[in-house]
Each structure stands twice: as structure tokens, then as C-alpha cells.
Amino acid sequence: MRQWRSIAKEAIDRASIIVKFLCLLHVTDAYVVSSNHVLGPSMLPTLNITGDVVLVEHLSHRIGKLGSGDLVLVRSPLDPNRTLTKRIVAMEGDRVTLSLDPTRSFSSRSLVVPKGHVWIQGDNLYVSRDSRHFGPLPYGLIEGKVFMRVWPPNSFGLLG
């Protein structure tokens, strides 16, 4: 009887260490720093078309320290199950100029980014679907800021 009790106690102790570790891992991954695999041609030449593993920090957007020029991971407003990686071009209150017809150099439209929204664009303007197509992005859809690339190893380093 005493043998089973001590075995059970040891099993619970070991299981609780694993549970604590998984909890810490989840909290870090969701609220501090996480690694994401991003792929697609819309951010060439900054990110590769075949896919990169980047580190994303989830602190800046909560304290409001995002600005134009930051690479961000956002939830797509057209498909809530997809996340996009784009660059913030303008914050709320800034003016954005869009070119309506690339063949005529003088046709352009300008608008002010509304309150609580940001304007995002991919670095590769020709193949990127971004705020030029779906409009300003609500700030609440931003999930984190990309700050470092860890794979492939030959382009390891800080981004942005």
C-alpha cells in the first residue's frame, strides 16, 4: 500500500513539472515571443518566397510601440484563419497616396488612415494583396512584430 502511494506521489510530481513547463511554453509563445513560418512572394526581397522561420514578439503592439516601417504579423480581414506578414506604411491619422492607374502617372487618390487603423503593404507591390485592396486594417488584428529571422541559416539576423 505504501509502495503505491510513493509511486503515485512521484508520478504526480514528475507530471506537474511537465505541466508547468508546457504552461510556461504556451504563455511565452502566445504573449512574449513566438516562431512563425512565413512564405509567399509578397514580401520579396525582405523575406524569401520559399519560406522563412521568423521570431515574432507580441509585446510591442500591446503597449502601442508600433510605427511605420515595422514588419508585422496580422490576421487577414478577408480570411480569419490566415495570418499575413506585411509592413506598416502609415499609422492612424497619416495620409496615404495610391496610384490608380500605373500607366498614367498623374492619376492618384489620397486618403487619411482612420482612427484605430493602420495601412499595411507588402514590399513586393506587384504581387501583394494588402491595404491597397482591402482598405485600412483595424489595429486589433495585429498579432505581433517580426524582428528576427532564424531560418535559413545563411540569412540569420535581425530584420526590419
Added chain:
Amino acid sequence: MLPTLNVTGSMLLVERISTRTGKLRPGDVVIFRSPEAPRKIVCKRLIGLEGDQITYVVDPQSGDRCETIVVPKGHVWVEGDYIYNTKDSRNFGALPYGLLEGRAFWTLLPRKDFGPLTPKPE
């Protein structure tokens, strides 16, 4: 959100599973991050999902003029129960689904309202 919720404040139980699995239905009370003030959490009723055709009264205080729109892909339409004094999709447009945080299903406080949330009063 009168008369469903109290004007001095209600405590609600909110579950976050329905928004992740996509099992929301029109008539659910949902909480979401405001598209105009990203630090604010707002509570409204879900009226339409993507693809639904919504007919709404544009400004109830100045007549009965109605408008009909189709909810775009990846968005939902939310409205407050008290249409005369509410900022909802009539003001800020269709809400991107990614801003939804959870579904409220039970009222805890005040004590007289304890119980499941009622469907939209007609």
C-alpha cells in the same frame, strides 16, 4: 445593449471556443475588440455572418430610411439591442471576424438577471 444588459454594468460569462471553431449563429451576444479604439472591448449582438443580406435602419432617430448590404467575406455584422443609442456596425461598418474575442452566454450580475442571455427582443 438595453434591455438585455444592465445600464450600470453586467458581469457575463464568456466562452472563447465558439469564435475559434466558427460555430457562431446570428442572435448570439459577442464581445469583440473595437475597430476604432483597439484597447476597448465591446459587447453587441451578432446579426449577420459573411454573405448574409442585412437590412438595417440607418438612423432610427431621424425616420425609417433603410439600407440593405451584403456582409463581405471574412466579416460579420453586429448591432446593439438598443438601436437608438449604440455605436455598432451601422457606424463603423462590417466587423472583421478576427476581432471577435468570445461569445457571452450567461449573466452573473446583477442577481435579478442571473441566467442565460435572452434572444433579441422584438
